[in-house]
């Protein structure tokens with residue numbers, strides 16, 4: 001059995017002890033949460049990355065250049081999507097490819113766009129203002145950028161595809177297909193014909209100091225064995241060994257296309273929305289992001305990669 005691939009019964013504490021030793025055994029250095037934090041901050045410095053705005057265009061260029069420096073190749077997929085409230089929009093999915101020749105591949109996804117409306121803000125005057133998306137957007141992207149940077153230094157034998165998807169956050173409540181528009185486009189137009197990775201992992205809202213990562217419902221429906229593997233690789237105190245709620249996030253469209261894909265997402269059992277208090281408010285800013293949480297998620301991914309390499 002691989003370093004953290006055991007699916008035996010473990011408690012959260014057993015899991016942490018197990019992954020701490022596997023992290024030592026892996027060939028990778030420690031995941032650098034401070035650098036990931038800086039990458040989240042740099043995204044926020046562009047302003048909200050709302051599709052169609054200059055900040056979105058500038059951030060796309062920065063993300064592309066970052067991946068070009070860290071991956072073997074980069075593809076920028078441009079497309080047009082129909083939104084629920086903003087008409088037809090031009091989108092960009094930005095794809096970094098590591099070890100293009102490897103047949104065993106892992107898909108890693110995060111959305112890089114931010115929501116145009118802070119429509120869950122307690123103050124209705126903020127409902128037409130954009131979300132900064134330090135957590136809802138920048139955090140997942142930051143972990144994947146830092147991961148690519150460290151893998152460039154440390155090397156890996158696994159094929160890895162980092163897909164930064166656009167237009168995730170233009171959705172309307174109760175209209176499933178209005179979410180994940182960039183992912184739906186990518187599923188219809190995969191960057192490689194017949195693309196079939198072993199698994200996918202989506203990161204969404206992975207930066208809060210008080211994050212709780214529970215086993216999300218659709219992830220369990222489509223890929224429970226892989227959820228077990230990832231949770232057995234998990235480090236730190238934010239991964240919970242409990243069942244979570246369901247969210248129509250990007251991974252649902254990936255699973256429907258036949259790629260088993262899980263969502264590492266901060267869901268809160270004690271909240272009306274199911275998410276943290278900053279979700280879709282003007283308070284989703286960098287001061288609520290913790291380098292420690294980012295490090296735990298990034299280290300978990302390094303442990304998963306080491307496990308799949310064996």
Ligand code: 1BN
Nearest residue numbers: 136169171179204247248249
């Ligand atoms: C996650 C973060 N999502 C949006 N921002 C996905 C989502 C879809 C959340 C439907 C709630 C309902």
Ligand code: ZN
Nearest residue numbers: 115136169280
């Ligand atoms: Zn959102």
